[in-house]
Amino acid sequence: MAYLSDQEWTAIALSLRIASVATLVALPFGVFVAWLLARTRFPGQSLLDGLAHLPLVLPPVVTGYILLLLFGRRGPIGMFLFDTFGVTLAFRWTGAALACGIMGFPLLVRAIRLSMESVDRRLEETASTLGASRFWVFLTVTLPLAMPGVVAGLLLCFAKALGEFGATITFVSNIPGETQTISSAIYSYTQTPGGDAGALRLTAISVIVALAALIGSEWLSRRAGRRVQGL
């Protein structure tokens, strides 16, 4: 399309890629943490709960800075990853995905946990009398019945990841073609004389993407809801 410059297209594609990867990688962890919080009791549970929710309450810049300290080239985890696997996250799109995934994580966990808590425990008991171990109860009863919450959590996490700005720009900066997302491209435009038109174009794109995600998840979640009600 001629309306958008190459750099804008790159930012859009990169945003979608970062948000998708962030959400998909966060999903298994989110499901596991939600299950730990909803269905088990162990010492340190409130600490885990707090840690999972921390990115929601911390200023995003702080989260980004912590990531930089931990995952930067000289950070303990960053150094380990580079030395063992040759992987660098700081100032790369993969680092942006990490930052976005962590920022979206609390929303993902929260939605899944709430819907897991509303799953009828008696159905889980019933499954266990039929021979299902804890793992199979989770896989065949708890998770399918919590599916509307999983869908909602995925959407929230994806939306958060798509719009994430503060942690991302702090951790991986704003490098066109590598880490420049829609949000940071808009920010760059607003800092440039005559950038209004570009900022407006990307804003329109943001609205369209967000609406499409909302409608899609609404549809998915209605389907999942019908299934859960046994219809």
Added chain:
Amino acid sequence: MLDIRLVKRLGATEIDCAFEARGPVTALFGPSGAGKTSVLSMIAGLIKPDSGHIRLDGDILFDAAARVDIAVHRRRIGYVFQDGRLLPHLSVASNLDYGRWMNGLGRNAERMNQVAELLGIGHLLKRRPGALSGGERQRVAIGRALLSEPRLLLLDEPLASLDAALKAEILPYLLRLKQQAGMPMVYVSHVASEVEMLADTVIRIENGRTLAPA
């Protein structure tokens, strides 16, 4: 044979039961709130007794003194709950198959047909639980428990949530179940007529305690 001695404090009530059930059908009979359901839950392993033991055909399922407590899913005890509790996200056929999957049993179409015919649920297999009547749901629940090939079947007032007409609909199935399935059962009820019709042994429970056989 089921050999039980159970002590459990649940809030204000204390359950203290001891009985031997030689079957085939043993009824736990007593007024509502006597603790019958709690006893079943302890046999199934859903509630842990404070002390006592549960032995089934010589195997120890629970023994407080010896610190044995076999997990629910390893006890192979079928449980038909008052309210059916079909898994709402699975079809009737998948509900019936669930126990077979979880216990790693081979597919047995003959057995499936036999149970479906016994309970008159063959025409419901493709439906979802939400589209069943209360009586149909309860019959599927019984079939599901049977098909998990349990060593013992627990039935907790399977007729209680049904109106009179539905009760009359299901009772004959229970009688056939007793005559044809050949599976030891513990049947909980507070209705004397049901117990008379089905049970070979009657254990009376009042205020959490077993009374001497009447």
